[in-house]
Amino acid sequence: MGEILIALIKVVFIWVWVLLCAVVMTWVERRGAAMIQDRPGPNRAGPFGLLQPLADGIKLFTKEDIVPAKAKKILFMLGPLLFSFPAFSTFAVVPFGDKFVIDGKEILLQVSNVNIGFLYIVALGSMAVYGIILGGWASNNKYSILGGLRSTAQLVSYEVPWGLALLAIALVYGTFSLRDIALAQSGTFLGVLPNWGVFKQPLGFILFMVAAYAEANRVPFDLPEAESEIVSGYHTEYGSMRLGLYLFGEYVNIVTLSSLITTFYFGAWHLPYIDMSAFLGPISYGIASFIVFFLKVAFFLWLFVWVRWTVPRFRYDQVMTLGWRELIPLGLFNIFVTALVIQLTA
């Protein structure tokens, strides 16, 4: 009974926390844009405009839900569901801290430490494509279809280098469990560097990062929503909370991708050179590992914003060329080198 209660608390807590991060992220994005472009940004709702996401939410909730007459009704309603469901659910296997020890019982800070965490992430990551292509198709609008097609082609193209980067990580750590990967990153590497994935997989990190930006439809890969060409792409016809699910799903995706980058390449909850568990009590250690993990995630979230307001958008043919001509051969090369190094050091 106690076990189920703990599991339930973890599920609810981390689900709400991830969504809260996504909500705050919408605010950070707009304030960050304002800061970079030297203008005030949203500053009316609450101190520093902090209540702006709340106001946006209320607005989305109270809008009329319009289904266009020409749309294919059932698919149109299914689209946002299929997009947001995997986006909201991917975090289930990501460790968000080490563990608490209460009365000799270990409570892992992870919803589920299954040994197929990798496959779960890859599977759910692929599912988002259905929401996009169905939403675009069912809207029966030229902009939507163009946006949906572009987005689908882009997402599937960048999923290959993404998968290749993950494969190299699996080669290095020999496990599909995200917690085991995180645990393997304590201590130092080659005597001086922190034992983080980024130092073992520098090329893999770059590939993963680029592919993550493309998977999240973020600048410089935000072609599915290039406003000047196709209005807002696959969600042109959506309004009210259905649009909200699309937009929100994207931000949740960004939070999840940042967490994955932290887990695979930046040592999850480990601080460089310092072993926190040595001098912190069992409970304060749990809290500290949670805080360290989310500080790292916050940095990558900020990087998403920073890149968005710094880099211009690619042309579509450039996106496809980059994906197939550069990233995939580099990904294959990375696997070859990784396998060779492991073979030589075995």
Add this chain to the structure above:
Amino acid sequence: MLNGYETIVMYLGMSLIAIFAMLGISALLGPFRPKRNKATTYECGVPLFEASIKRYDVKYYLVAVLFLVFDLETVLIYPIALDYRALAVHGWGVFLEVFIFVAVLLLGLVYALKKRAIEWD
């Protein structure tokens, strides 16, 4: 004893409940005043004179097919990756296996690029 999959199901259930709650609350709070003009397609304002769903470039289809090939081949290396370190101790056999996989993938990629499959103009 929970083995991890139950908690994943809980998490999925949480997502599903939340999505339906969001849509439900939105349906309750939002107005419902249907008008014919509201339900028209958002394009340029004049009545449409042709269907929106038309034939589209076959390149998109080609990309999807290529994706299937490459993603499947990648997935086939995943099980090898899991035990790679243990197998590598016994010699170069497993490296050769990975090398052949990667070489085949690379050959396929070169062929696809030579056939101008990924060129958009």
